[in-house]
Amino acid sequence: MHVHVNAATSVDGKLSSRRREQIKISGDNDFARVDEIRANSDAVLVGVGTVLADDPQLALDASKHVAAREARGESPHPARVVADSRARTPVDARILNDVAETYVLVSEAAPADRIDTLEAAGATVVVAGDERVSFPEAFESLEVEGVERLMVEGGGEVIFSLFSDELVDELTLYVGSMVIGGRDAPTLADGEGFTEQFPRLSLRDVERVDDGVLLTYDC
Numbered sequence: 001m002h003v004h005v006n007a008a009t010s011v012d013g014k015l016s017s018r019r020r021e022q023i024k025i026s027g028d029n030d031f032a033r034v035d036e037i038r039a040n041s042d043a044v045l046v047g048v049g050t051v052l053a054d055d056p057q058l059a060l061d062a063s064k065h066v067a068a069r070e071a072r073g074e075s076p077h078p079a080r081v082v083a084d085s086r087a088r089t090p091v092d093a094r095i096l097n098d099v100a101e102t103y104v105l106v107s108e109a110a111p112a113d114r115i116d117t118l119e120a121a122g123a124t125v126v127v128a129g130d131e132r133v134s135f136p137e138a139f140e141s142l143e144v145e146g147v148e149r150l151m152v153e154g155g156g157e158v159i160f161s162l163f164s165d166e167l168v169d170e171l172t173l174y175v176g177s178m179v180i181g182g183r184d185a186p187t188l189a190d191g192e193g194f195t196e197q198f199p200r201l202s203l204r205d206v207e208r209v210d211d212g213v214l215l216t217y218d219c
């Protein structure tokens with residue numbers, strides 16, 4: 001599986017403010033680029049923190065991308081994936097609407113009634129990990145479902161875990177020309193943080209996009 005992480009941060013590395021509300025960091029051209037990565041992915045993953053904060057739909061915006069996928073014999077939109085150890089995703093979350101297929105990755109700790117509720121709402125539930133979702137195990141199950149190209153859109157907790165598990169192949173990071181600040185504001189990679197053996201990335205490209213910079217790394 002090819003795992004492509006994409007995110008937008010302020011110059012000080014924040015994904016959002018301490019209020020954890022969605023902030024428009026990308027400009028129109030960057031959002032169009034994000035839409036294209038989604039269009040070329042089999043599935044798009046976020047953590048339940050992002051679902052609760054942003055209520056994203058994770059569907060394609062541009063009809064040309066939907067048409068191109070259908071012409072290739074693919075589903076109109078990529079599948080959506082939520083990492084949600086305890087099955088907390090609200091049933092009215094946009095990520096569970098019928099625009100595309102949705103997988104909810106849960107752990108053994110997820111209450112059975114919540115799993116039933118999510119399945120009744122149309123989600124395919126994948127159990128992987130004891131207390132928290134095990135990404136290596138969950139990704140094996142997603143591969144069986146045909147997910148070969150996985151885009152990850154955040155947030156910081158999930159992105160840290162994926163670097164920690166050495167599962168990231170590619171990172172595109174849009175750095176918007178703004179400062180958000182705040183010690184409690186989410187950053188690109190939160191979690192416990194590394195204290196040694198810091199993942200080293202290989203910078204492939206630097207490009208000016210909108211009023212910011214797009215950095216592309218091989219990981």
Ligand SMILES: NC(=O)C1=CN([C@@H]2O[C@H](COP(=O)(O)OP(=O)(O)OC[C@H]3O[C@@H](n4cnc5c(N)ncnc54)[C@H](OP(=O)(O)O)[C@@H]3O)[C@@H](O)[C@H]2O)C=CC1
Pocket residue numbers: 006007008009014015016017019020021022023025046047048049050051053054083084085086088132133134135153154155156157158159161186190
């Ligand atoms: N600017 C940008 O590009 C983006 C910004 N954001 C912003 O980021 C913030 C949300 O980020 P954040 O709070 O970090 O949320 P995440 O989306 O990273 O979700 C974190 C949650 O995912 C669940 N999870 C399940 N398995 C794992 C695992 N193995 N490792 C880590 N987490 C796991 C955990 O909840 P549990 O234990 O219950 O499973 C965890 O609390 C919001 O403010 C949002 O607006 C988000 C995406 C993109």
Ligand SMILES: Nc1nc(O)c(N)c(N[C@@H]2O[C@H](COP(=O)(O)O)[C@@H](O)[C@H]2O)n1
Pocket residue numbers: 006007008022023024025026031034046050054055056057058059153154
């Ligand atoms: N690439 C990017 N730039 C920004 O400025 C952002 N705020 C985000 N946020 C993430 O984009 C997703 C939104 O999904 P919908 O298109 O609204 O369904 C979600 O993952 C946000 O957290 N991304």
